[in-house]
Amino acid sequence: MTYVEIRESEGRGLGVFALRVFASHERIRVVNIDREVTDEQPLGQEDNPDHAFLSDGRLLLVGEPDRYLNHSCDPNAYLWYRGAEIDLIARRSIEVGEEITVDYLINNPGGDSWECTCGTERCRGKTGVSFFDLPLDIQREYYPLLAPWFLSHHTSRLAQLRGTTSSD
Numbered sequence: 001m002t003y004v005e006i007r008e009s010e011g012r013g014l015g016v017f018a019l020r021v022f023a024s025h026e027r028i029r030v031v032n033i034d035r036e037v038t039d040e041q042p043l044g045q046e047d048n049p050d051h052a053f054l055s056d057g058r059l060l061l062v063g064e065p066d067r068y069l070n071h072s073c074d075p076n077a078y079l080w081y082r083g084a085e086i087d088l089i090a091r092r093s094i095e096v097g098e099e100i101t102v103d104y105l106i107n108n109p110g111g112d113s114w115e116c117t118c119g120t121e122r123c124r125g126k127t128g129v130s131f132f133d134l135p136l137d138i139q140r141e142y143y144p145l146l147a148p149w150f151l152s153h154h155t156s157r158l159a160q161l162r163g164t165t166s167s168d
């Protein structure tokens, strides 16, 4: 049973909305991964590249409803990599009817920058292309949310954050 639904999100296409209250740190659901994109099974005509994301060097095509998770610069959820599975976890308590959002820059090794219109007080405007483009204080805040594969691929760049995080 999933307690989210896909609905129109004002001004930005479809989004994922909560059908019940989620407590902070509660698992909302396990992300639906359609399949891995490989040379043998590349993205097809009907596949949207925006619905595929990089995970530990692999490209995963995400299914419904999770492919409709919109970005926010102050998201109420995040993705938690757990072995082969990915959990969607509440970053703070979420009300019924609230749109569930994630920050696309977390675990992002580099991609597109875009002009964000999330409307939160923390909106960064031009997003930057990777996790390392985030303001340092935001990088520190997100550090505990990073995936094991992202941490191991960027050990030296993250060393500074790790030092400041452990002394907090």
Ligand SMILES: [Zn+2]
Binding pocket: 072, 073, 074, 116, 117, 118, 119, 120, 122, 123, 124, 125
């Ligand atoms: Zn924003």
